Amino acid sequence: MELYQMTEQFNELFDRFDEIDNYIPDTDEFGRYIDGNGEIIEDLEAFREKLRSAWFDTLVGLEAEFNDKAENIAVYLKSLYIEAAAMHDEEKTLKARRMVIEQRADRLKKHLIKSMNAIGVKKIDMPRARLTIRKNPESVIVDDELGFIRWAQENANMLLKVKLPDIKKAETKRLIQAGESLPYVHLDRTESLIIK
Template identity: 40%
Template sequence: MASLYEINQTYKAFLDQIASGDIPEEAIADTLEALDGEFDDKADNIACYIKSLLSDAQAIKAEEDALAERREAKKHKADSLQNYLYQQFKLRGKDKLETPRNVLKIRKNPPSVQIDDEDAFIEWAKTQKDTDMLTVKDPIINKTSVKNALKAGAEVPHAQLVAGEKLSIK
């Protein structure tokens, strides 16, 4: 079966032949019907393939979600068991255990920052000069809000509502 591009090229060439008068009138209707039927069949087959691809993508996404859930459960279980083992070491007063397969050792972590009152800290940090204790993120455009303003008739510079098109397959 020819590609849609080839079918459209044949269709265009046939229309050119009709315009030049090279095709008898009795053959025009039959040929156009055949070309339309071939196009419709090809487009229908492509639509079915698209549905199949989307179904596969959905199944893969579901499997990814299931695997992510399993991964998180395994990680949570490992963290829980590690904490349990730590508590048991502390209870016995042990800080090291060596076996043929593992070396378990309680070690000191590097110091980490603990902020007791984030709001108060932020206010304090704003008053400091030449500090990099705060990170300010770049602004993000809220397109939903811009869309609502444009729909309400507001003039928003550098923004407009644009309606596009796409092929729907059901």
């Protein structure tokens, strides 16, 4: 049974609790209370107590089944988090190794370009590799970033990309908690699941 089905069963079960307290059984032709099988109910309150007891037994059984299901999901969640953490660690290791290899390749490539330029060779065509030195498109090299930004703000603002300022959420939270009324923001409390 799925968790959502169990949740529905819990809701139905709790709805039935009030029905048990207010339960009035059918009567036979003599006005005596009878149960669903047509058996005479001698003591209505004892019968209701029996129904309550069955209700509690059902609740305990459903709760145990729900707890087992929740535990299985929690164990699976823990294994997923462990697997994700291992992948994250492996990603960091692979990224570091990739960067070392890329840096080695870049240094070797620059050395090869320098050596080919030194002897005046722009193209080499061999069976396993073809090498060609070509001119790349021009790119902007910024010699003084702060100096250029100041100049552009005064003379050519369209050369700058402007970002929205970041909201200091911790400071904003502190002010709201202190009783400040701030527009366009509010505090919200979410829930999290702790699995140990």
